[in-house]
Amino acid sequence: MAVCIAVIAKENYPLYIRSLPTQNELKFHYTVHTSLDVVEEKISAVGKSVGDQRELYLGLLYPTEDYKVYGYVTNSKVKFVIVVDSSNTSLRDNEIRSMFRKLHNSFTDVMCNPFHNPGDTIQSKTFDGIVSGMMVPPG
């Protein structure tokens, strides 16, 4: 499953970033931050074709030797980034998509919380739980 999951605000600062505790957190911060380059590239590429309804899922942003970085952008330009270990070959595109969908739903719930201030980092335990569920291998 995912080794790192990040939610990034429209302004590109992290709203939420969590990685497997066993791994070097800093490395993932760098990886996710760099992936924003590709996210922006993809968003702007879509923007050029008018009328084309944008797909939220951006697909594989870029592979590295060790990780695959996937991206997803909500309509309000909040970005989700999921980093998956390259050796984890069992994950298919569809599963990544469904992870993003789950993440988006949970994020929407967080935003619906009247006590949440949009733009603040996400502190929700429910959201944390959802993310944890995606980070540990099933079973």
Add this chain to the structure above:
Amino acid sequence: SDVTDERLRPLLRSAGDQGLFTSLYTSLAQQLPREPMEWRRTYGRAPKMIHLEANFVQFKEELLPKEGNKALLTFPFLHIYWTDCCDTEAYKSTVKEDMTRWHNSLRAHSSADWVIIVVETNDTKKKNKTNILPRSSIVDKIRSDFCNKQNDRCVVLSDPLKDSSRSQESWNALLLKLRTLLLMSFTKNLGRFEDDMRTLREKRTQPGWSFCEYFMVQEELAFVFEMLQQFEDALVQYDELDALFTQYVLNFGAGDTANWLGSFCAPVRSWSGLLLRRPIDMEKRDGIQRGEASLLDLRSYLFSRQCTLLIFLLRPWEVTQRALELLHNCVQELRLLEVSVLEGALDCWVFLSCLEVLHRIEGCCDPAQLAANCSHTVGLWAYATDKLKSLGELCGLVSEKGPTSEDLNRTVDLLAGLGDERPETVSSLQSPYKKLKEALSSVEAFERHYLELSHAAMEMYRAIGRLRSARLVGKSLAEFYMRKGDPERAEAFLQEAVKSYTSEGWSLPVTHTRKQIAECQKLLGRTEDYLQTSALLAGDGNLTTEERKHFCQEILTFAAKSNDQSHKVTLSMAVFSQLTRLQFRPATASVHSGAVLEAELTLRCLMPVSVRIQQLAVSIHFDLERAGTNGRSKGASRATNPGTVEFSQADPSAGPASSVAAAGPPLELDEIQDRSPSDNSLNSTGVVCKNTHLVMRRHDTGSPPDTANCVSPPALTVKDGAQMLKVQDVTLEPGNNSITFTAGQPGTYTLRQLYATVGQVQFVLPHIYPSVQYEVYSQEPQLTVEPLSEPLLAGLPQTVKFTLLTGHYAVKKGDALQLSNTDTMPILPSASCPARITSPAAELVGESALSIQSSEKVTSISLPATPPYHTLEFHLEVLCIIPHGPDRPANERLTNGEVRHRPRSYSHPDTPMTAIDQRMSIDCPWSIYSTLLALTFYIPFKTKHSVLSAGNRKYIQVCLQNVSDVNFTLAEMQLTEKQHELLELQSLNTKTQQLLCSKHSLFCLWEVRWKDDPPSCLQCVFSANFSPPKQDVSTFKPFHYQFQLERVSTLYSVRAEILPPAGEQHCRCGLLSGLEVCITRLTEATEGEAAEDSKTDADGPKSTKLMYEVADSSSNWAVCGRSSGMVSMPMAADAAHKVRIEVMPLFAGHLPFPKIKVLKYLPHTAAVAIQPDPDSCVENDSLSLLDKALDDQGDTASIRSRGSVHSVGSGDQQPQRGVAMPRLEPFDAGQVFNHSHTQQVLVLPATDDHIMEVNAT
């Protein structure tokens, strides 16, 4: 026949007459691919148009494929027998035999794809004229001999070498036939091949199945497609092989091991990288065929084929993308298969492969295309850079000292694995192989290559706008420089990176990068920068406490180091501690001088340990203008606690503050209404925002939140020479600290900067925002007098409040206020006069009685001792005496020499009461000048008087109106006359007290009686006592009203009578009646009259001229003829004059008499003026001269309405046309007594009236 031609081609075998074939070969090979053919395919694959090319090979029986041969490439798809035999004999003898042998061998190999071509030339025909059979007969023979029902297997080609239409035609027919047959053969043979291949694939689960074998089979298919130029299909074959292999590796990872995989799990011995320069790397292919290939070999070969095909397909960018995937994948697969690899070997392989792919792409694209597609290649560049770096680190090429012997051994091992350079690149100056070898050869060469790659990667990232990636490469370059001992270059890259992370709010990378920067700065000896960075890191929550303490200690160590003043370091306060709150005591932030104003600052110290601060100072700025609100920020009304200013700052515990909260200025809203111009009705209304340009301003790409460490230290400007509030020796504990400052200097001050000094280090907060002001003020003493209750009523004792704000003056015991006494407003002595002293906070401090001493001129009030900035309050009773006459004493001077201001009564616009201003002059102990204060009193009454007459009897009426808002009790109403002792005023009023309610009037009446002559002038004084109701008698205050009455006695009596028309008993409506007016003189000439009329005729009896006037204002009467006239009246008692005037009643009923007016007629004084006949009445025409006077009387309306002839509209004429004009003057009230006033007469309706008129008024 060479198969490994540039292009693969399907093979055609030709037999028969080789000489003939050779002569036709060129044109055949050229013309065959000219026309496309539609290729219908099995398995529902879409049909394709293909151009067929062919290789022609001479037939040899031993080359015929054996049964089960899988080699498609060398497979003969079509066998052709060529003959130009036209001689039956020759055919029978040799050709047929040869042909049969050929045909049999074909059949033996079950090859059904053949054709016989008979070439006919005219030459051959001519040569053997005798034996010649018709051409067709040979063909027919062949057909019957070989083509069993397959007549199309024999084709005739006529005159192939001639340029005739017939020849062309036959060529076309031949080509078409060849193509069709070739395709048929393809379809059949390929179909069979594919079926075989699938069968083989299905067996892959069986033991003994070998991937390599299968690989060769499917690749054969790929070759065929490539041969047919169906690159897409060829690529599919390789992709399928790729996927199959990948699946096996994955299955291996999942525990499902295939035997054949064993060979791929062998340790990697060669890492020479991809080789993409050959169309087919036969070396590797052979290795695969032999089952000796390693995983890298297989992958390399597979990719090289894919690459070749993709380039044929003009998809070079897919190559780069696939290459990156492949390289990542290979690394993963080797890991998965647990293949043992020499450390660094894979890095070599990847590095070489990256460069090889890039070279290959560069070889097939022009530079412009390359530049435009950086985004596809940059990944490979970056990957290569990365790998080279790790190789460098591995081989000790990055360290300052250079490689150790161990490193060198490793290098040698790595280079050994590269093998020899490939023959393709041996001669080229630059090749991946040479690059790697060179880079690993020396520290300098490595640096050169590494920098070259890094910069190339960075450039490309920049060019395509991937700045973050570029910075990441830069960061890794910085790390390289750090290892090389070049912190200066490293810092530049790190600074750029940290700027980017800071601006986007990524705190962890910020911390990490900043730590590296700190290291650089320390190495560079840039103390100030290092301390600044250390301060940032010391307060960085992302670091461990130990690390933070370390950085904090760095600062403290420096601070304590030396005492050299020139070596002071100024750092930003923001990273050291945050000003979170400021609270003033008192909350108004405004105190008078001498009092203590405390400002409590709350500083959140970010340091991990407590820090001792030698001095904490706030610089303050003296403001000239006073801000309206003190102790709060300008323009911010959100302060919930007065006197407290909250400084908005990110709360580090709550993570980054919302960017929403920091969204610009508050809205300035205004209501607008759009009204229609015609009727002012509301069309629309709305709200406008006046500062949209500020509110709607785009925030530059969203300012990221101020996370604890995502602040960049601002530029510092220290303002020197400012005034300071200081606190010495404070210890700031981690977290919130309270520090209290004390201010005392008078003035209004704005807090500007905050300084904290720790030894050599000074932390500065350059701006305190929102700006905060406080005020220490100094105030002059102030004395005010105001009514205790509004309004102050004149004539009654009233209480006024004295308020003394002491300001900076301390009232000593014995200080006194000196009030100048005035007659019109005496100060009433009271038994005790308590004074209250209150503090500035309105708390009662003390109460004491005042002593008041009055002398003739001055009232002295001695004050109790009162501290400065306190309020002293006391009440005094004063009485404003109501002025009762117009006569006033002359100006007198006050004790202090000022001219007394006369209290003047005047009517006030807000109240019906008459107001009187009273001024007070007070001498105060703190000033040499007198304080002038004014009080306004109101007279509660309005008085009117009038004379009433009944014949000769006279009555005086006084009307007293209460115009105030309170009720009064009145007593002892009296009227006195001063001059005439014999005059008797008999009161007709009640003796008791009377209540006079607010807004009500009281009428009093006296009859005037006299003994002898009636008085011409009366000086009367009305007096009464009044007090608010239900008060003791002693509280009654007098009220006087003086007035003068003149010409009181009755001079004339007027008596009127209406005489019915002759013969009638009553007046009748519409008939003329007579009005008889009799004016009678009642008295002898009085002195006044004599003086007035002195200009009348001296001879004859004294007479005066009167004018009478009959006027009916209610339109009851029509005056016929003259309505006015003049009579000359002798000034003697009982002299009478009768006038008769014709009047006609207009209505029936009891009609009041018409009004009769009598006026004095004063002729002009000059003799030349018109002299009216004394005995005749003035003509109506001449009355026009009197217009003005008549107008003044206001009763000429009837004259006009009755159709009088005199002109009107003289309103704008001058009221007096000079002294020469005669005048009319009314008599004073009571001088003329009208007996028939309000008398009525009965008028009967006209006899023939059949219309009843009812007049209701």
